[in-house]
Amino acid sequence: MIVTILNIVIAGLLMGGIYALIAVGFSLQYGVARVLNVSHGEFMMLGAFITWMFYTVFGVNPLVSLAISGPITLIIGFLLHRTLLTHLRISSASLGVFEGKSMLASFGLLFIIQNIAILIWGNAVKGYTYLDSSVNIGGAIFAANRLVTLGFALVIGLVFYLFLARTRLGKAIRAAAQDPAAAGLMGVNINQVLAICFGFGALMAGFGGVLISMCFSIQPTMGFQFTVIAIIVVVLGGLGSIPGSFIGGFVLGLVGSIVSHWQPALSLAAYYMLFIVLLIVKPTGILGK
Amino acid sequence: MDIGRVFSKRSFVLGLLLLLLILLATSPLYSPRYTVVLLSNIFMYVVITVSWAIFSGPTGYISLAPAAFFGAGIYTSAILGKIFPLPAVIGIGGLASFCLALLVGALTLRLRGIYFTIFTFGLVELLRHLLLFWECTVMGRRGRIVIIVDNTTVYYFMLIIFVVLMLTAYLIRRSKLGLALQSIGEEEDAAAHTGVNVTMVKVITFAISAFFMGATGSIMATKWTYIDPYIAFNPLYSFMPVLMAIFGGMGHLCGPVIGAAIFTYLEEFLITRFPYYYMLIFGIILVIAIVYMPEGIVGLIGKLWNRTSARKPSHT
Secondary structure, three states, rough: OOHHHHHHHHHHHHEEEEEHHHHHHHHHHHHOOOOOOOHHHHHHHHHHHHHHHHHHHHHHOOOHHHHHHHHHHHHHHHHHHHHHHHHHHHHOOHHHHHHHHHHHHHHHHHHHHHHHHHHHOOOOOOOOOOOOOOOEOOOEEEEEHHHHHHHHHHHHHHHHHHHHHHOOOHHHHHHHHHHHHHHHHHHOOOHHHHHHHHHHHHHHHHHHHHHHHHHHEEHHHHHHHHHHHHHHHHHOOOOHHHHHHHHHHHHHHHHHHHHHOHHHHHHHHHHHHHHHHHHHHHOOOOOOO | OOHHHHHHHHHHHHHHHHHHHHHHHHHHHHHHHHHHHHHHHHHHHHHHHHOOOOOOHHHHOOOHHHHHHHHHHHHHHHHOOOOOOHHHHHHHHHEEEEEEHHHHHHOOOOOHHHHHHHHHHHHHHHHHHHHHHHHHHOOOOOOOOOOOOHHHHHHHHHHHHHHHHHHHHHHHHHHHHHHHHHHHHHOOHHHHHHHOHHHHHHHHHHHHHHHHHHHHHHHHHHHHOOEEEHOOOOHHHHHHHHHHHHHOOOOOOOOHHHHHHHHHHHHHHHHHHOOOHHHHHHHHHHHHHHHHHOOOHHHHHHHHHHHHHHHHHOOO
């Protein structure tokens, strides 16, 4: 019995770590840059495939790939915001219009990124093995790579939180989240900061992708399901709340793990159930104001 | 004099529409089979897009639920297709979506802005997964077979739905309901204060728009022969109408029609010419259209028209 509970809880936390990372990125993009980025999962897929390519072609350690995939997705995200989304933001009449249009533009980006990936890497399922020895935690057995994943997710989350809380750029980002116009008047280069935010969101997705590729097989079309999960987690934690998203990721991981223990086919349906009930009962999320 | 000009302009437009309708109604008699299939496909997207725009255009609520209503119609057709005649199936499919929309609308239309969008998006996914679970574990299968109907019949039913929808959309725009929707889009609280029953107006319009999506789903399902929850509740059917409406321009009734027609044709053209790059090109066109054509095609034409007519010396 205790082993079963341990099994469920640890499996939930392991999945939750990755969910949390992706959701923090999504939350940053929506909460600050106001882009409901439907192509968020595609950046994760890019991170996963870059890691896979470096590992199988050059033998680069996947954990070292964090330092390669991360910056690549960061730059792509930054440039996309600087070119397309900034233009859209300036030309939109109101914030509501921008939110709608940027969501649709990101839906177009989803097609573009996914199909470029298919052209480069093909549509087949890919994977590699790394650190797949088993570890015994009080009777529950897990692969070492999944535990490493959880550790890295926690460290990345913590570092990012400290970055937001302690640095000048972090302060500028928080100011832009509260009131972009006022932040601009206070000397924050608002276009630059929003683009950086969008880039950081992509970076988080890229990190998530690196960690995912260590544990699971990957495919160019896998992005959308993680976007959907990011949306659920972000609603769970409260739209725009970054600590909320981080915690929400673990909550969703646990929920998924509990449900799939009893009825594996229902775990996705359970996510949406939770999501829809939450939106009806408390749309601001568990940590919302 | 002025009245005479307005009158003749109106009868000219009416005559043009009538001519177009006659052309469309007789086209299966002389055009090749492929054209009929293509036209039914165009009608499908036009109907979904225009019915989406009936609700979301004036109110500004971006609904990502079309796939839910379309899928409800598809499943109605799969379940009842063998029992009832086709017109009854289409009617029931529309009604099923209508009821679903009433329920969803009553639950959710108090959510505003992006929350509503996210909710409708989640609804499609929830329905898809619940249905898949039901089919797999309770019924012990994944999908269903749909009875095939010949292309010409599908075409005529789509044409009828299209004409009824356009009349409905036109009447709603001209009626008190249309004004109420417009005022909700501009300032919802102010609309409520001036005596508009905001919730009622929103829910009813949402349900009317869902009716047409459901009816379309139940007729188009017959073309696929096999359906499962992943085909019926594909989120693509939620995003496409939104993109098509914005591409066409929502300022005018014909915007969504033009947008959907061009987009469907473009999709068909790209699939046959560039099978490997089609989705990529499609994505690029989407992004360019959204970023650089804020008013859509109709807005673009309007701008060009204003520019050319401004150059002419004015008579007064």
